[in-house]
Amino acid sequence: MRIRVFLLILTLFAAGPARTETGIRIEAAAGPSAVRPGDGGRIRVSVSVPDGFHISDASEGLFSVTPPDDPVFTFGAPAYPPGERDKWGSVYRGRISVSLAFRTQPDAKPGVYPVRLDVMMQPCDEVRDLCYPPSTQTVETVIELSHAAPPASPAPDGGGMTARLSSALERGSALAFLFVFLGGLLTSLTPCVYPMIPITIAVIGAQATGGRLKGFVLSLFYVLGISLTFSTLGVIAARTGALFGAFTQHPVIQAVIAAIFLLMGLSMLGAFVIQLPSAWRMKLHGRRRGGFIGAVLTGIVAGLVVSPCVSPLLVVILTWVARSGSVLLGFGLLFAFAWGIGVLFIVLGTFSGVLKTLPKSGGWTEHIERAFGWILIALAILFLKPVLSGFHYGMAWSVFLVILGTFWGGFSPLAAEASWKDRLAKAAGFLLILAGSTGLVLGILGQKAFPLSPSPGSGTITAPPSPDFGDWLTDEETAFGTARSTGRPVLIDFFADWCAACHELDEKTWPDPAVRDALKDVVPLRIDLTRTDARSREIQARYRIVGMPTVVLLDAERRELRRFEGFLPPERVVRFLESD
Template structure:
């Protein structure tokens, strides 16, 4: 019954997470007239406190906050591994992303190296935050040496460190929600329970003959050796999945950028739908029989009872089982890719594999009689639970397709990507008033403004005589930053009105005004242009 309780707990974890994501669509953001530039809103300092320890100290200006899960620390020496210890943050109901952890106050993050720190040390600090006014800053990165602080190192966009951006940046939603926002041991415990859940699915049953045929052949020397062999066998599986977790976490920044592309979002969503259908038993997902037979034949030729051969067989077993457990495994890799934490990525997949291998170790010692007599109905129920979770994840993954990318019904915004394009658009719009909207996919207040204000019929009627322009700065290119500087802005959302001659008038509107306030601003703009 412990197993059933574990599955129920895992279901609640994913259920609460998905519920939080869907409930995050309704909230409001406030407005503030004069936001600070990011280098003034957030100041970073790197201090070495010991032979192997560093502290990254961040000052946060009043009215601003940093996201707890948007920190990354990358040494210039790629061989140097750092363990990151983030203190608990304050829970905040984000307008578009639900419950998140933030630091609205100074925070110190402990960095611990596994070996003495080199004398020549430089670390790239990545972080992202917002202003309570509703302004979302692009992700910042700065390279510091111990003892240095910003603005000595000039913060730049995270995308600048990745080269030309493919499509856009993926800031929050945070990688860790709910249970995943806790400590590393708690997260590993959740992955271990998930592994136990996978262990009792039909996917793992083909491994039982392998365990019996290889491990038990060398277990004639006693139970202790049997335990050692089964442990080595499970390590072969576990380390294979660990490598996958490390690769997912190491590619975190690139993965975060790539996943914003519509075709990638759609592909992943359809993938999860297909995997859910596989869980429901509509079709079977496994290696071709010829491949499985070849691997099993090789396994039978391996000498049983030897640690090296048993370890190799564990690695091969991971390949046999991999396609069958692809749905939950892909979900775990997607989560780890967003975290960007190598320690978390490797250890979480290791814990998952240990959970999968624990029943196999028991079977290896006690024999197949130790296998729980789960009915077909119960096994089918387990697959249904995982299938429902995957359908929920498919819906969440596809959410940006209709939240971020869909045009506002009734309004036709013309895109402008640079100052030159804006000038040409203003020239062609002579004789009509113009509204310029600064927007980004990662800007929570921009989404709120679209959803709650621009869709209002009264607002759309008032905007009928305007030429509508939109500067989508999601990719945060040099041209985008130059356009922001032209109007003294540091990020979206922001609005600028132009008269019939293409001249700006009034003040730049910073933040996301509600229907009443925005309607008043539009009426004022109309009055100004008619004078």
Template sequence: MNKITLYILLTSLIFASLFSTRLLALEPDELLDVDIAFVAEIVEVNTEDIKLRFKVADEYYLYKHAFSFANKDNVVKFGTAQIPDGEKKVDEFFGEVETYRHQVDIVIPYENIAGVASTKFEFTYQGCADAGICYPPQTKILTLNLPVPQDSVLHAANPLVGNTAIKGGLGLTNSDEWSGQLDTVLPEDKAFLFETIAMDANTLSARFSISDNVYLYKDQVKLTSLTKGIDIGALHFPASVIKDDPHFGEVEVFFGVIEVGVDISREAGSTNTLILQAEFLGCIDEGICYPPSIRTISVDLPAITTAISANKQTDKTKIDKTMQLSEQDQIQVDLEVNAWWKTILKFFGFGLLLALTPCVFPMIPILSGLIMGQGNISRRRAFTLSLIYVLAMAMAYTIAGVIAGLLGANIQAALQKPWIIITFSMVFVALAMSMFGYYELQLPSSWQNKLSKLSNKQKSGSYIGVGIMGFVSAIIVGPCVAPPLAGAVLYISNTGDPIVGGFALFAMSMGMGVPLLLIGASAGKWMPSSGGWMNVVKAFFGIALLAMAIWFLARIIPGPVSLAMYGILALLSSIFWYRYALKNGVKGKMTILFLVFKIILISIGTVQIIGAIKGNSDPLNPLTVRQKMQFQMVKSYAEVQQVIQQSDKLVLLDFYADWCIECTRMEESTYAQASVQKELENFLVLKADVTAQDAVDKELMRKFKIIGPPATLFFGTDNQLIKHSSFFGFKGPDEFIEHLRQIK
């Protein structure tokens, strides 16, 4: 009894050790993003010098010798950069070098040989982390706005091109009149002043100060983030003026000083410094248009707040925030505005609903096998083991969710590696063989004696083993993402508050564990006493554990192969279990019952093998041939953006992974339905397979704030994300069709 549990304990400890090593090892993709480790910004430009500032994160440094500066347009000539002395060190890569930490300001002398108002400033740098990993050299291009001589500022924009066009626009014919008029025209950098401040962690205020007799086109204002991890959202303009423009007809324009509200979204762990690029176009009332303007500025952002201030928690705020929200966003809002006890109860209810999904089903044979491995135990002890298993499972889900929210790292997805899945499958095979009585799993006697002293005759050792198994199996078995889980993780990510989100996740996990607790509470009734019947029941759970091993392997092997393995297991089990029952004293009418079981297993196994030969993969419907949904596969964020921009249809983007239980369920029971496929005829249907979890997959998921698959995003004909219609988790055919019709 205890020997099996000790084996579980040893195996789980070894696995947990590997798991911890994986988390603690510093991998390249666990470093700060290069644009967060090193932030470059132009802080000052005068007629002679450019001042470039690098902000360097703690435990990172820049090399002096790696700096270089260039102007590819060849309109600006750079002098020798004035770089301060750095900290000298003997570097393992470059020998004796000078380095910079925290901040370094570099002054670059220049000559504006072409008299331009702006140009592209290209510079290169390289840095490393103290941990010993270096980034490759980085080359950045920023727009450089230069103070220029007044007589070289104006070059007419479309449709006025060149001096002749400008003269015509002013109604001037001779050079004297032209020169006199030009003297009264302000340079572009004086005609439009642009500045931006942060109002809060997710909102900016962009101010345009427009000179007299000058106006700004509303539809020509564009703001772009040059900082990775920070995206520009909606722009909120003040009231505009309708102007009959000589170039564009009736257009919306602004005069004087305007304030534009700017929504921004920030990824977890992103920098608090935003490099913002503004593009805009304006004209003078007399008919002259300035060239398109590009300004680049640095904006300091406050840290993401951990709570909503009391004055914002009004009823109106609650109503406004719940309009047009997706299910997971609605849950996130509830976390922000509801009392903590309501949140706990609601998430416990979510957990009860999730307990009826395939995310929890695999836990049942695992826990049952662990209880059976203890032999003839009391109902109280069985319930205690179940409670420990569920508590460990809840802790695993909570820790994984909090880490995903704070760091943007999905631990469950990271552990879906082939070698991890194979290892865990082999653990179940070993446990199954011990259930069949082929051997007893035990530690060396010296280890047993020591553990016995520490664990009060191994009773607490059993609890520890079951607890570790609950923790590890929760992480490996069920990487399911449902709206409640996504909502809690998004709340943690956006607020930086792991307390409320963590308790919500824990309550949800305990709700998911209710069926497992019921198994423990009733174990005393259905578990036979020791002897022949106990061996027969243990053999049944041994077969179930072998099926679990195949279920794990199905994530990394072709579907028909896994179906064939299920079929072979059923055929072998039909013979083995029948003979095993007879060998252990099954007699009389009970023999007929086991003969019926044998026939059923032979039938199931035969049908599954036939289905595998036909190329099918569903063990529950092995002969059913489904018409698979035809997806257009996409990989990178850039590819997704390109495809969406080129489409004039509504777009569906499905995030899928082989190891995702609910993804497979969505594929086989929803997308495979003819009615669903007909409803999607007017959609461009894309699929991102993130099984590999490589750098490209992680970048794609990070851009769209995907906690983990399954996730379904929708984009409108304007190519914009329809956030309130996008969702995490599974939807059945009827529910999904209704959802699609609401989008249309």
């Protein structure tokens, strides 16, 4: 530090460096591009420091951005990023972004106003081991005031289709059905639909005995059932103001779904036969519709699984239904959206029906049906996760592995002339039993050594371990107080433990280095809406939350700037945060 001060004293007697000598570039941009009198926005000052140089950070008192004293605008305090500490002290390298909020006077006249900001900095040449004296550069941007509404920020998730859907709905155009169908097709490629894939293969594959044609027809009826459930729940959510998907994630509903899949799996294993009353069965058999009715009923249950899937298009539909009150048209739009999701299931169901026609012997068919039965039992355990504690959930999987290994022949004696397939099956069964037994022993010992706290079995919902959210706040008042004192906007992430896309954001987007860097310009806040109670309903109504995840950016006065729904990859979230 003393060396640095000495160099500074020496360089005070020399002329300051030209901007071209250090190569530091300063830019400023205001956003949105046009605002109305009384509204506000943000100015972002970007400083690009070339390799081999650094500038002292704001904590050293040698870097600042000073807005003008302007009668038209009121400026907030600049939000400075933290520097990196090394032998030079706390410094900036590379690209630095400083943002400050502004608000226009309500009586300001329309026009284009230049805004000049003073940027004071001290550049240092690391190669020459030399720090230049602090200097001030002036950077200019313009802000347009107009009584016309400011242009809307482009949706970061490819909002062109969302905008077209909104326009089509307002015009009453039939193209709205095409847009929602395509939106459902895109939603089918997201992780929230993944649990439906094994269900579809198991259900259609077990019933399709006529090859691809039978599998295709059964898949159509299966998706019909999914669409009925999805559309009904969507209309109910839009008309009542409830969170879409929240009802089906209640522990009781999850337990019922798990019980249904468990019974279906046991039936496929031959434990018992699930069938309709004989009079109904005779009528259906005579008309050859028994399997189709079963596919519809199974699809209705499966629709409870896919209902938490939320996308921007779905939010537009639900919002429009809530505003217009048109239940019939809303049901039709949601029905089209569900059929878009169902395209994937139709493809899977069509080709899973081929499985039972490939082998010509009855033994292979029985093996395939039993495999589907075990898949459904495994899914039943998976759906019990929100109901069970971590200990009991682990115990359930351990018991499942022991039972599966036993049925696989882990305890069965081998004849002397046993084939290599029989020996391989016995080895696999033994390994499954060993894995399950190990899980049981470790779970019991761990429970005795470290007794668990009250578990979610009482009605709460557990979630997998989340990434580090140490920088995120959880209290609204604290967040907006920080926003007012720093001039930064508040970014709210509304999430729930039952929301698959929320977990995807937590695992893939928020920990991304580029996203974490962009979050330095906002006050990040997470609000948990897992529980449905008076508090969550009030928050949901206040922020107009239809489904989750929903991420909303607001200024310090709680005025919304923009939002997005559903999962977005890191690069799109960065654009969302940096767009003005």
